[in-house]
Every structure is written in C-alpha cells, then in structure tokens.
Amino acid sequence: MLATNRTLRLAIYALLAAILYLPGLGRPALWEPDEGRYAEIAREMVISGDYVTPRDDFELYFEKPPLVYWAEAAAIQIFGVNEFAVRLPAALFSIGQVVVTAALAEAMLGASAGLFAALALALSPLFFGFARFATLDPALAFFLTAALAAFYAAARDESFSRPSARGWMLTSAAMLALGTLAKGPIALLLGGAIALAWMASEGRLRQVAQMPLVWCFIIYAAIVVPWFVLAEARNPGFMHFFIVHEHLERYVASSEHGWGPWFFIPIVIGGTWPWIFFVPLGWSAMRADEGLPESAKDPSGRRAAARFLVIWFIVILVFFSIPRSKLGSYILPALAPLAIVAGYGLARMPALGAVSRRRLLAVVAIANLAIAAVIFVFSELVLAPINPGLGVDGLLIGGAMAAGAIAMYWLGRAATRVAYAIGAIALAMLATMPLAARVREDASSISTYRNLARIVEPYLAGDCTLASYRHYVQSLPFYTRRRETRVEYWGELSEFSPPSQGKSPFVIGSDARLRQVWSSGACMILIVNDRDRKALADSLSPAPAVIGCEGKKLALYNGALAPPPGAADCLKAGAKN
Known part of the structure; x- marks a missing residue:
C-alpha cells in the first residue's frame, strides 16, 4: 500500500534505490578506459588543488566539463582514493533520477504510476549498470530529467507569468546549467529542443513570450560562464577546442565508437527489459481519450503528457543516432520517459480485460524464457570457456529470468493477483542485479588492471x-x-x-x-x-x-x-x- 504523503513516498524510493546501487559499489576494479580516466582526473584535481583545469596523467584534458570531476574529487576528499569514492556521484545522480522520474510520473498520471515508473527505471539493466559506473552520463541524465520535469511543472500553469510557473522555469534553467557543466552544451540543446517541440505540438508557442527568459539566461550564465571564462583565461584556445573540436567536429565527423543509426534500438530494448513490453499498454492508456469531445477529455492532461514524453524520447534517440560516434550510455536521458509510460502501463494492468492481460503476460513470459534460453547457451558455450565463474553467473541470471517469467504468468491470470505478478518479475530482475555486478567482477581480467x-x-x-x-x-x-x-x-x-x-x-x-x-x-x-x-x-x-x-x-x-x-x-x- 502506498504511503499517503508524497514526500514520504519519494523518500522511500530514494532509500530503496540507494539500497540497490550503493552496496559493493567499490568492489570491482576500475574499468578501462572511462572509469580509469575520470577517476585519475579527479585524483589529480585533489592533489594539485587546481579545480579549473582538468588533467589526465598531468596532461591538459578538455574533452568534458568539470562538474562530475568536482563531485568525484569531493568524494575522494571524504572517502579516500578508492573505487567507491569515484563511483559514488554516478550512484547518487541515478538515485536522484529515480526520485525525479517518480515525481514527474505522479504529477502526470498519479501515485501508482509514480511507484511503477520508479520501479521500471531503477530495475532497468542499462540504468542499473551505469548507476554503478564512474562516467558522466548519469549526471547529464539526472540534470536533463530534472530540467524537463521542472519545465513541465511550469507549463501546467495556465500562464508562464504566474509566480509558481516562473519559479519552475528558473529551476529548469539552473538544471540545464548544471547539465552543461556535467557534459557540455548538449544539455541546453536537448532540453530546449524538447520543450519547444512540445510547445509547438500543443499550439502554445505564443506563450514563449510569457516565459522569464531573461532571468533564465541570467541564472544559466551565472552557473556556467565562470568556469568557461577561467578555463580560457588559464588555457588560451580552450573555448575553440571545446566547442568546435569536441562538440561540432565530433558530432559531424567523428567515427570513434562508430555504429549505424540502428545502434540504440537493441540498446533501448535490452536496456529497459522487461519493462519495455508495458510501454504500448501505457501509451494506449494515455491516448485513450483521443477524438473525444473537449468536455469528455481527461482533465489530468494525459494526452499532453503523452506527447511530452514521446517528444522527449524521440528527440534524444534521433539526436544521438545521427553521428557515427555512439556509446550505449548516451541514451540514458531517454530512459525516464520510457519508464513513466511503462509505469502507467503497469498501473493499468488490473483494469485490462482477462484475455488482453493474459496475452500480454504470455508475450512477456515467452520473451523472458527465450532470452533465458539464449543466456543458458551463451554461458555454456562462450562464457564458461573464458571463465567458469562467468558461466555460472550467466546460468544464474538466466534461471532468475525464467523463474520470474513463469511466476508472473501464473500469478497474473487473475485480476486480483496482478500486483503479485508484477512483484514476481520485479523480484526476478532484482535477483539479476547482484549477479550482473558479479559478472563485472568475474570479467575484470578483460579490461581492468x-x-x-x-x-x-x-x-x-x-x-x-x-x-x-x-x-x-x-x-x-x-x-x-x-x-x-x-x-x-x-x-x-x-x-x-x-x-x-x-x-x-x-x-x-x-x-x-x-x-x-x-x-x-x-x-x-x-x-x-x-x-x-x-x-x-x-x-x-x-x-x-x-x-x-x-x-x-x-x-x-x-x-x-x-x-x-x-x-x-x-x-x-x-x-x-
């Protein structure tokens, strides 16, 4: 049963996410090259006392802005030079994103949707993996999610000139600024594009004039500009290198990590498994009042929320699919809207007809059993010869997925036991998480030193x-x-x-x-x-x-x-x- 107090609910989600992400955080060795790079940059900031100019192996390193390095350096100051310290910021940003996603889902679709959105995001394999990995993308994902949630809260007012709406807009500007310091101007570009595209889809572009854009710019500049000015003053040529080489040229010309435009399709499906199967149900439920007369439409604005979420996801997916240079972590900012739609689908499961519910659960169960079979074969033929421990890990993960699928289908046949069915698949995913962490440890010889x-x-x-x-x-x-x-x-x-x-x-x-x-x-x-x-x-x-x-x-x-x-x-x- 959900807690009646919204603040208490969100605090519980934060606590559960912390229990999921923090234990054993420092146990695996740093993975090459990203974790080693970002850990060393933060360490060198601590020992040099220079928090303006990032250095890797004491060479100037301006590929990324410094906010995550600052966070890692602060953790090193508190916890020492170790793996836990450098991974802690990613875990905290991920915990924060679970909470913000739940809060946004509640505002859009109710408390049950918030609970299931938090569940779907926190137990998505891709999200879990990067919550325990020292890289910059969890920070960008958190700040962009927070910025868009604040913008949506502002847009729910009838006018952007109201004090509450203005406050949310200024919060959104601050989040975009911090996102810029986490990974560059991409935060502003994506956040602005999503907001404007949604405003256009709602026929509300004229309301842009009501927004406190001057104050938003002042807040954004006050947070972002000082570091850029200091970095350029101490390292002439930095701005040209950072903006032109690291962003424009890499976007249009870089072939590093080169993949085709299809790259993120399997990443999204596998990375949000099995919650991706509930997205169509959530989407259809959010669009259920399409075509109804104005007086009959849902007053909570489900359709507007649906457009906001789909634009959010598509803009990020398309933007990162265009260049050849791609990494799986780039799609992290797009997981929150998928989790919200999937969460609403899970919340609507009890209302489904018996035939539709059983059909959906059968599809999820069969897909999980098929994936479990693939994992069994892969573990036996590929992983076990490399490392017997990896083979055992794979077999256990496959077994957990198979057991969860069977229990989910059996329990979900009755409408009164749908919650138990969802709990079964959630427990199965929960069981795979420590196993996945152990896979990383058993695979350490591949890319750790x-x-x-x-x-x-x-x-x-x-x-x-x-x-x-x-x-x-x-x-x-x-x-x-x-x-x-x-x-x-x-x-x-x-x-x-x-x-x-x-x-x-x-x-x-x-x-x-x-x-x-x-x-x-x-x-x-x-x-x-x-x-x-x-x-x-x-x-x-x-x-x-x-x-x-x-x-x-x-x-x-x-x-x-x-x-x-x-x-x-x-x-x-x-x-x-």
Whole structure:
C-alpha cells in the first residue's frame, strides 16, 4: 500500500534505490578506459588543488566539463582514493533520477504510476549498470530529467507569468546549467529542443513570450560562464577546442565508437527489459481519450503528457543516432520517459480485460524464457570457456529470468493477483542485479588492471619510471599514484597541446629512444600487450624480466629485484592467448 504523503513516498524510493546501487559499489576494479580516466582526473584535481583545469596523467584534458570531476574529487576528499569514492556521484545522480522520474510520473498520471515508473527505471539493466559506473552520463541524465520535469511543472500553469510557473522555469534553467557543466552544451540543446517541440505540438508557442527568459539566461550564465571564462583565461584556445573540436567536429565527423543509426534500438530494448513490453499498454492508456469531445477529455492532461514524453524520447534517440560516434550510455536521458509510460502501463494492468492481460503476460513470459534460453547457451558455450565463474553467473541470471517469467504468468491470470505478478518479475530482475555486478567482477581480467598495479607498485621505489608501450592504461596512475610515461603513443591526451618531440620527459617517441632509456641503467617498468612482448624482449638490453600480468598486458622490468612468485606463469598464459 502506498504511503499517503508524497514526500514520504519519494523518500522511500530514494532509500530503496540507494539500497540497490550503493552496496559493493567499490568492489570491482576500475574499468578501462572511462572509469580509469575520470577517476585519475579527479585524483589529480585533489592533489594539485587546481579545480579549473582538468588533467589526465598531468596532461591538459578538455574533452568534458568539470562538474562530475568536482563531485568525484569531493568524494575522494571524504572517502579516500578508492573505487567507491569515484563511483559514488554516478550512484547518487541515478538515485536522484529515480526520485525525479517518480515525481514527474505522479504529477502526470498519479501515485501508482509514480511507484511503477520508479520501479521500471531503477530495475532497468542499462540504468542499473551505469548507476554503478564512474562516467558522466548519469549526471547529464539526472540534470536533463530534472530540467524537463521542472519545465513541465511550469507549463501546467495556465500562464508562464504566474509566480509558481516562473519559479519552475528558473529551476529548469539552473538544471540545464548544471547539465552543461556535467557534459557540455548538449544539455541546453536537448532540453530546449524538447520543450519547444512540445510547445509547438500543443499550439502554445505564443506563450514563449510569457516565459522569464531573461532571468533564465541570467541564472544559466551565472552557473556556467565562470568556469568557461577561467578555463580560457588559464588555457588560451580552450573555448575553440571545446566547442568546435569536441562538440561540432565530433558530432559531424567523428567515427570513434562508430555504429549505424540502428545502434540504440537493441540498446533501448535490452536496456529497459522487461519493462519495455508495458510501454504500448501505457501509451494506449494515455491516448485513450483521443477524438473525444473537449468536455469528455481527461482533465489530468494525459494526452499532453503523452506527447511530452514521446517528444522527449524521440528527440534524444534521433539526436544521438545521427553521428557515427555512439556509446550505449548516451541514451540514458531517454530512459525516464520510457519508464513513466511503462509505469502507467503497469498501473493499468488490473483494469485490462482477462484475455488482453493474459496475452500480454504470455508475450512477456515467452520473451523472458527465450532470452533465458539464449543466456543458458551463451554461458555454456562462450562464457564458461573464458571463465567458469562467468558461466555460472550467466546460468544464474538466466534461471532468475525464467523463474520470474513463469511466476508472473501464473500469478497474473487473475485480476486480483496482478500486483503479485508484477512483484514476481520485479523480484526476478532484482535477483539479476547482484549477479550482473558479479559478472563485472568475474570479467575484470578483460579490461581492468588493479591487480597489475598492485604487482608493480613495490618495484616503483625511488625514481623508477612507469611506462606503457603504444597505449595508455588509464587506471595505472590512479592505483600506483605515479605518472605514466607513454611510449609511441599520443592519443587524446595530446589533442589540446601536442608535446614537442623529444621535449617531454613523459613521452618517448620512438623504439630507438626507448632502447636508450631502457639500457641507461635507470629503473623502468614497461607495460606491454602480450603481442608486443617477443619483439621487445629481443630488442631491449638488458633482457626484460616479466614481473606480472593481467589480461593481455604484461609488466616488463629492467631492474635488479627478483620477479615475484608466479611471474613465470604470465608467459604460459600469454602463450595460450
């Protein structure tokens, strides 16, 4: 039974989301490259005291604005240099988005819709995954959701000139400003486009003149402009690089993470599973009064809310589908409207006719059983040979989904037990969440290097150089507290200010120079991919000793200390790879 007090309900949703996202947050190692990069930028802000200029491996890094780095740095100050601290902001932003989504769903469609919208969002696989991942997108998703919720609250007034509407508009402007500091002007672009498109669909564009746009601009500028001005003053050329290179050129020309326009379709379906199946029901229920006379239409404005949500989703989907450069996390700001529509569909389940309800539940159950079967086969044939633990994880996830599907269909046959049916599938998804977290831990050897850092750390005494060959391991400086010298690698760390050849002591520009440094007698640990080890072993003198490995990377050493026990096993593992 729902709590009668709205504030209490939202506080309960926040508490439940915190219980879901916070336990074990710091247990997995930082995933390469994103988590390692953002963690190290925040760490370097703390140790340097410079919160204006982001640096990665102490090189200028202006690809993203600083708000999430600031949040991670604050967490590091409180909790220390560890994985929990750098992931905490993403978890808190995600908790906040669950609460805001529930509040917006309540305002649009009632308390039950708010409950189920919170449930659908919090237990969506994609949302859960990034709530426990140190990246910028949860912050953008939260601030954009909050900005659009505030705008919708303002628009529900008959006039934008009313004090309550003006207050909500100013709140929306502040949220867009914080979203801009989280990931750039994309927050303003998307938020403005969604709001204007919806106003046009409602025939209310004339009301734009009633909005307190001057005050909105003042608030937005007061939050955003100071950092941009300071960053440009300390780093001339920053604004051109940030606006032109990082946003305009990357949007129209970048092929990094290149995918076709279809990319987000499976991401959305899989990322919101199984709640995506209830979206059509929620949509049809919100549009139920289409075509009725004005006097008979639903006074709560369901159709206007439906248009707002569909425009919200489509604008974000289309915007991020156009460029070739895409990541699954980009779609996070579009999950809230889907969760609200799915939540309304879940709330309407008891009102469905028996035949329609059983048909819908049968579709969901069959789809879950089919996915469970695929997971079983994939776990046995693909995951288990890589890592037996991964195979077991996959089998447990598939089993939970199958059990939930069967229980949901059996319980949902009777209208009086629909709530139990929804609870069954929710519990099944809840059971998969810790299993999914364990999958990440069991798959750590694929793209994490915490163990490698721990192995090499005792060998980094004094002035020993930590270097990487033709790549940059983002998390090693975070774990070892040492700057990483890059050999024949420039990459994104040099996009703003490329190093002059031979002048940076932390860039070795050629194999010949590497051989000179290696043979000079100065201590060096060189992180290499296994495929490069043989060629380097033949060319470097003294012959490198392998002191550790993780995944496909090995640590080569030119010093006098003996390799740790088990280091020889790295060569055997490399031979198998």
